[in-house]
Amino acid sequence: MMDNKYIQALIDPMWGKNPISVQMLGICSSLAVTVQMKTAIVMGLSLTFVVAISNLLISVLRKWIPKNIRIIAELCIMASLVIVADEFLKAFFYGISKQLSVFVGLIITNCILMGRAETFALGNPPLLSFIDGIGNGLGYTLVLTVVSFIRELFGSGTLLGFQVIPDIAYSAGYQNMGFMQLAPAAFIIIGLWVWLQKTWLRPSR
Amino acid sequence: MYKTIIFSLVMCLCCSLMLTFTATWLKPYQLQNILIDQQTNILKSVGLIDSHKIYSDADISDMYNRSIKCLWLDPSGRVVPTQNTTGSNLLHIYLYMKNDEIEAYAIPIDTRGLWGTISGYLALKNDGQTIIGFTVYKHFETPGLGGEIEKTWFQKNFQNKKIVNQQGQFVSVGVAKGKADQSVSIDHHVNFVDGISGATLTGKYLTEGFKEILAEYEPVSIQFRQQRASYLTQGGSCKQ
Numbered sequence: 422m423m424d425n426k427y428i429q430a431l432i433d434p435m436w437g438k439n440p441i442s443v444q445m446l447g448i449c450s451s452l453a454v455t456v457q458m459k460t461a462i463v464m465g466l467s468l469t470f471v472v473a474i475s476n477l478l479i480s481v482l483r484k485w486i487p488k489n490i491r492i493i494a495e496l497c498i499m500a501s502l503v504i505v506a507d508e509f510l511k512a513f514f515y516g517i518s519k520q521l522s523v524f525v526g527l528i529i530t531n532c533i534l535m536g537r538a539e540t541f542a543l544g545n546p547p548l549l550s551f552i553d554g555i556g557n558g559l560g561y562t563l564v565l566t567v568v569s570f571i572r573e574l575f576g577s578g579t580l581l582g583f584q585v586i587p588d589i590a591y592s593a594g595y596q597n598m599g600f601m602q603l604a605p606a607a608f609i610i611i612g613l614w615v616w617l618q619k620t621w622l623r624p625s626r
Numbered sequence: 627m628y629k630t631i632i633f634s635l636v637m638c639l640c641c642s643l644m645l646t647f648t649a650t651w652l653k654p655y656q657l658q659n660i661l662i663d664q665q666t667n668i669l670k671s672v673g674l675i676d677s678h679k680i681y682s683d684a685d686i687s688d689m690y691n692r693s694i695k696c697l698w699l700d701p702s703g704r705v706v707p708t709q710n711t712t713g714s715n716l717l718h719i720y721l722y723m724k725n726d727e728i729e730a731y732a733i734p735i736d737t738r739g740l741w742g743t744i745s746g747y748l749a750l751k752n753d754g755q756t757i758i759g760f761t762v763y764k765h766f767e768t769p770g771l772g773g774e775i776e777k778t779w780f781q782k783n784f785q786n787k788k789i790v791n792q793q794g795q796f797v798s799v800g801v802a803k804g805k806a807d808q809s810v811s812i813d814h815h816v817n818f819v820d821g822i823s824g825a826t827l828t829g830k831y832l833t834e835g836f837k838e839i840l841a842e843y844e845p846v847s848i849q850f851r852q853q854r855a856s857y858l859t860q861g862g863s864c865k866q
Contacts, residue, residue, distance in 0.1 A: 453769075487630040494637060501641040505648045512655035515663065523769070 427552050434556040437622070441564040442615045446532040451565055452607040454524050458581050461569035462562065463517050467506045467525055469558025472534050475499045476554035479542040495538045496529070503529045533557055568610050576601030658683075663763055665690040671749035671759040672722040672730045677778060695721040703845035717843055720747070728752050731850070733843050735760075737835025740827045742766030744775065744835070748799075750789070754850025757799060760784035772828030783819035789840055789847065791817060796844055798837040801829035 440446045447468075454464045478498050479486070486494045507525045510518035518525065528534065537557055542550040573579055575598045578586035586595065600606050662683050669675050669689060681689075698706045699717040706716060720732040732749040746762035760781050767773045774780050783806075784799070791797045797817050802809045803826055806818040821829040840847070 485633060487633055490630055490634060494634070497637060497641055501644055504645055508648050508652050508656070511659065512652040515656075515659035519663075 427549060430549055430553040431556040431559075434553070434560040435563055436560070436618075439560045439564065439618075440533045440536070440557050441561055441611065442618050444533075444536065446536050447561055448611065450524055450527060450531055451561070451568065451611065452604040454521060455565055455569035455572055455607050456576065456602055457520070457579075458566065458569045458573050460517060460520050461565040463510065463514060464521060464524060465558065465562025465565045467510065468528055468531060468533065468561055469555060471499065471502045471506055471528055472537055472558045473551055473554030475502050475534060476537055476542040476550040477547050479538050480545060480547040480550035483543050491543075495535070499534050499538070500529050533561060564611070564614065567614070568607050571610055572601045572606055576606070662686050665694070667761040667763040668694055668720050668732050668747055668749075671732045671747040671761045672720075673749070673759050674722070693723055695723055697721060699846060701842070701845065703849050717846065719843070719846060722749070730758055731846070733839065735835060735839055737839065738831050739765055739767050740772055740825075740831060741768070744828075744832065748784070748836070748840075750847065750850070752850055754847040754852075755788050755790045755794075757784050757787045757789065767825070767828050770824075771822065772825040774822045774825065775828060775832070780819075780822060787819060788816045790851075794851075796841070796847070798833075798840045800833035800836065803829065 434440060438444060441448060441451055450464065450468075455461045475495070475498050479495055482494070482498075503526060506528070507518070510521070510525060537550075537554060541553050545553070570580065573581075574585065578584060578591075578597050598606075666675065666681070666686050669686065672694075674689060674693065675681070697719050699719060700706050701715055701717065703717070718734055720734075721728050722730040722732070730749050730751050732747040735744070735746045735748050737744055742765070744762060744767070745764040746760060748757060749759045750756065751758050762776045762781070765773070765775060767775060787799050789796060789799050792813060797814075800818050802818040802821045804821055804823065806815060806820050809821075810818045
């Protein structure tokens with residue numbers, strides 16, 4: 422029973438309670454950073470780091486945080502973690518951090534963070550909250566990875582920066598879909614995902 | 627009430643300690659990255675970087691040390707020895723050396739953009755008039771609009787443009803509003819690159835910046851036009 426709870430906290434947000442496709446949180450950044458797989462994965466992992474640690478810290482402090490400054494306290498913790506993640510990327514993944522530009526800093530405005538802190542971390546013990554954070558972060562990363570896979574493959578003919586569509590195809594008249602490089606493409610892909618998932622899940626309900 | 631105040635003070639203290647620690651710990655790595663990025667951009671502006679290849683940090687600094695020489699010049703274009711580089715109105719150029727001859731020179735461009743300073747390099751051929759490349763390594767323009775200045779399609783347009791008009795007079799290079807062949811007369815095509823739609827102001831500031839900075843470097847460019855500035859090879863060098 423104990424183990425079950427933890428496994429559920431980890432697995433649920435990946436599919437059945439996915440932050441993007443089911444909870445509809447964090448859509449904004451998933452439009453912006455999914456042109457290439459590399460940026461999408463780094464963004465997903467940065468968010469996983471921030472949401473897991475912030476869930477952990479907020480849960481540890483949940484009995485101490487005064488109710489009247491609850492939101493400010495949560496924001497303060499998250500903002501610090503976001504800066505740490507940003508500085509870390511600047512030090513070790515400089516090229517990617519330049520491409521992600523403002524979006525790492527904007528993790529702070531990602532609704533997943535606030536959502537998980539308010540609905541989960543404030544009412545659950547630290548370890549469980551930490552795992553919930555990891556689960557949600559990975560759920561977000563999963564959607565980002567799949568969306569960016571489709572966008573990079575059809576938009577630029579590459580995957581993780583390596584060309585996968587052979588030159589022969591191009592000389593035979595194949596063209597990259599410019600539309601895939603634009604933000605609305607992500608909207609449509611996520612929309613289709615949500616639709617597929619909803620029809621898929623219906624029988625089990 | 628007291629609890630709230632004490633809690634916030636302690637929390638702020640802890641957060642700031644954490645940030646200070648991270649910033650201090652990571653600073654050297656970040657500075658190293660910025661240096662490599664600058665060197666990459668200088669190499670890219672003079673056309674030494676193949677955009678399809680992936681270079682390691684060591685490759686970059688190795689290539690940089692082999693082919694790029696950095697010089698301080700006084701406002702009239704004379705070389706200033708490295709020792710007294712304290713003057714604020716000194717000019718700074720990067721020479722691309724090939725077989726002990728100057729192939730090209732890169733001018734640092736730091737100019738106002740819409741939201742903050744745009745930093746990059748404009749490289750000119752040793753004839754002192756033809757642009758061989760332009761790169762941007764730092765900017766705060768809107769992603770997707772003015773932010774396009776960091777993209778290859780925009781930067782590629784600078785290649786083979788001139789900073790002089792057909793009579794050989796200095797006119798600088800500018801960013802047109804919209805497509806260059808539609809918005810400027812045919813005599814000036816060689817001095818304008820295509821603008822970015824939705825980023826008229828970024829283009830305007832860049833044009834102004836180029837004009838101001840290139841005018842400042844005009845004494846150097848004149849030397850190149852007249853005698854390919856071979857005198858510069860005897861000069862000192864500078865550290866970044």
